[in-house]
Amino acid sequence: MSTIREDDFIQSIADAFQFISYYHPSDYISALTEAYEREESPAAKDAMAQILVNSRMCAEGHRPICQDTGIAVVFLKIGMNVQWETAQSVQELVDEGVRRAYLDVDNVLRASILSDPAGARKNTKDNAPAVVHMEVVPGNTVDVIVAAKGGGSENKSKFVMLNPGDNIVDWVIETVPSMGAGWCPPGILGLGIGGTPEKAMLLAKSAIMDPIDIHELKARGPSSTAEKLRLELYEKVNALGIGAQGLGGLTTVLDVKVRDYPTHAASKPVAMIPNCAATRHAHFVLDGTGPVELTPPSLDDWPEISLAGGAGARRVDLNSLSKQEVVTWQAGDQILLSGKLLTGRDAAHKRLVDMIAAGDDLPVDFSNRFIYYVGPVDPVRDEVVGPAGPTTSTRMDKYTEPLLAKTGLIGMVGKSERGPTAIASIGKHGAVYCIAVGGAAYLVSKAIRSAKVLAFPELGMEAIYEFDVKDMPVTVAVDARGNSVHNSGPAEWRAKIGKIPVASA
Numbered sequence: 001m002s003t004i005r006e007d008d009f010i011q012s013i014a015d016a017f018q019f020i021s022y023y024h025p026s027d028y029i030s031a032l033t034e035a036y037e038r039e040e041s042p043a044a045k046d047a048m049a050q051i052l053v054n055s056r057m058c059a060e061g062h063r064p065i066c067q068d069t070g071i072a073v074v075f076l077k078i079g080m081n082v083q084w085e086t087a088q089s090v091q092e093l094v095d096e097g098v099r100r101a102y103l104d105v106d107n108v109l110r111a112s113i114l115s116d117p118a119g120a121r122k123n124t125k126d127n128a129p130a131v132v133h134m135e136v137v138p139g140n141t142v143d144v145i146v147a148a149k150g151g152g153s154e155n156k157s158k159f160v161m162l163n164p165g166d167n168i169v170d171w172v173i174e175t176v177p178s179m180g181a182g183w184c185p186p187g188i189l190g191l192g193i194g195g196t197p198e199k200a201m202l203l204a205k206s207a208i209m210d211p212i213d214i215h216e217l218k219a220r221g222p223s224s225t226a227e228k229l230r231l232e233l234y235e236k237v238n239a240l241g242i243g244a245q246g247l248g249g250l251t252t253v254l255d256v257k258v259r260d261y262p263t264h265a266a267s268k269p270v271a272m273i274p275n276c277a278a279t280r281h282a283h284f285v286l287d288g289t290g291p292v293e294l295t296p297p298s299l300d301d302w303p304e305i306s307l308a309g310g311a312g313a314r315r316v317d318l319n320s321l322s323k324q325e326v327v328t329w330q331a332g333d334q335i336l337l338s339g340k341l342l343t344g345r346d347a348a349h350k351r352l353v354d355m356i357a358a359g360d361d362l363p364v365d366f367s368n369r370f371i372y373y374v375g376p377v378d379p380v381r382d383e384v385v386g387p388a389g390p391t392t393s394t395r396m397d398k399y400t401e402p403l404l405a406k407t408g409l410i411g412m413v414g415k416s417e418r419g420p421t422a423i424a425s426i427g428k429h430g431a432v433y434c435i436a437v438g439g440a441a442y443l444v445s446k447a448i449r450s451a452k453v454l455a456f457p458e459l460g461m462e463a464i465y466e467f468d469v470k471d472m473p474v475t476v477a478v479d480a481r482g483n484s485v486h487n488s489g490p491a492e493w494r495a496k497i498g499k500i501p502v503a504s505a
């Protein structure tokens with residue numbers, strides 16, 4: 001019998017969420033380093049370099065890897081011989097740990113959780129509640145896994161009820177390209193197969209908490225259906241050529257995890273959940289002797305990489321930029337942005353478009369300006385702004401036409417691909433869409449020299465800011481002729497890898 005004290009448990013949860021906000025798991029770093037060294041696509045290699053440099057900076061500076069510090073997910077295996085010294089429920093204890101972690105003044109994390117999701121969508125301000133999964137097992141310890149899952153990767157989760165005779169590999173290979181790059185590859189795919197729909201989802205989520213070990217599996221060979229599937233999917237998903245950030249390249253996944261469970265004779269439930277460039281999880285065991293002490297990784301775990309520093313990139317002054325200049329940019333061009341950059345994401349876009357529809361004056365002049373889709377972390381100490389990486393741009397697609405048509409906006413910066421209607425609007429108005437690297441948020445924030453709120457301060461991290469940036473690295477993803485690197489890059493690399501036919505357009 002062991003006794004878990006209330007504060008030991010809460011503090012352990014809090015410490016673990018702080019820990020994973022700035023330390024990537026070392027298996028992710030070594031797998032990404034290996035993929036970086038092998039990568040032949042210059043754009044994908046540069047994106048991986050930025051993710052690795054960002055990761056090291058976060059480990060040194062104890063600041064979040066990504067501006068989306070995630071929804072808190074906790075898996076608990078509670079020993080049947082464990083006693084709790086508390087009057088609170090386990091959910092309440094976990095939530096208190098999450099609050100402590102996310103409100104820590106030394107490394108404040110972004111509160112992204114909204115109550116009343118179908119209605120008012122009101123921020124809970126402390127990132128609680130967590131999503132807690134509990135099992136009761138033999139023993140006298142509490143086994144804990146904490147994970148912080150970003151919205152971009154959670155939003156790409158998939159579930160299908162296949163017919164018993166359907167092929168799971170075919171479904172995955174059809175489905176992964178439809179997920180775009182909003183889940184910030186390279187990452188890990190988790191598959192849950194069998195049980196019932198909710199069991200399959202849980203299997204997929206728990207599978208991505210396992211360490212990356214596909215190379216060990218390759219070396220020893222598969223000994224089960226699940227292991228055979230892992231190897232086949234690892235090879236075939238990478239042969240799709242999607243690459244880091246969807247730019248086209250050799251590595252889309254660093255591992256594929258598969259967990260299965262017996263199912264009904266009539267059913268073949270399959271769930272798939274990705275883990276992104278901000279893969280964040282930690283595993284520890286409490287035995288009643290006190291709170292956990294997680295061991296920090298050694299900085300030697302990170303490779304020595306220096307970024308090209310913009311070699312070959314074009315320097316652009318945002319303060320004197322015109323439409324005539326942006327129409328000369330080509331998809332794939334690397335640009336270093338300096339000057340005044342507006343920000344805005346979902347809530348600000350909705351308000352702007354509602355104001356345009358109502359004929360109201362806008363609070364900001366967008367003529368010849370660029371807007372950056374971002375919701376930064378609050379700053380600490382002498383920071384101008386906290387980690388400030390791009391958010392998924394497709395969520396802004398439906399607002400793009402009115403903004404380009406009515407405001408004089410000439411450029412956007414975000415993450416991953418644009419949909420067909422946004423690409424058509426960009427082409428029609430001679431505008432441009434650029435990407436920054438998702439999962440390199442702290443690195444991006446170092447290019448921001450000042451930040452002030454211009455409009456909608458009540459929206460918090462969703463307010464419209466004006467950043468003054470210096471040499472912020474971006475890549476032209478959709479040019480003024482409507483060419484998209486997220487279409488051309490993966491097609492080029494799929495053909496080069498040559499294992500999966502490329503459909504002609």
Ligand code: SF4
Nearest residue numbers: 066150152184276439
């Ligand atoms: S790396 Fe991408 S998907 Fe992951 S949390 Fe950050 S923005 Fe979201």
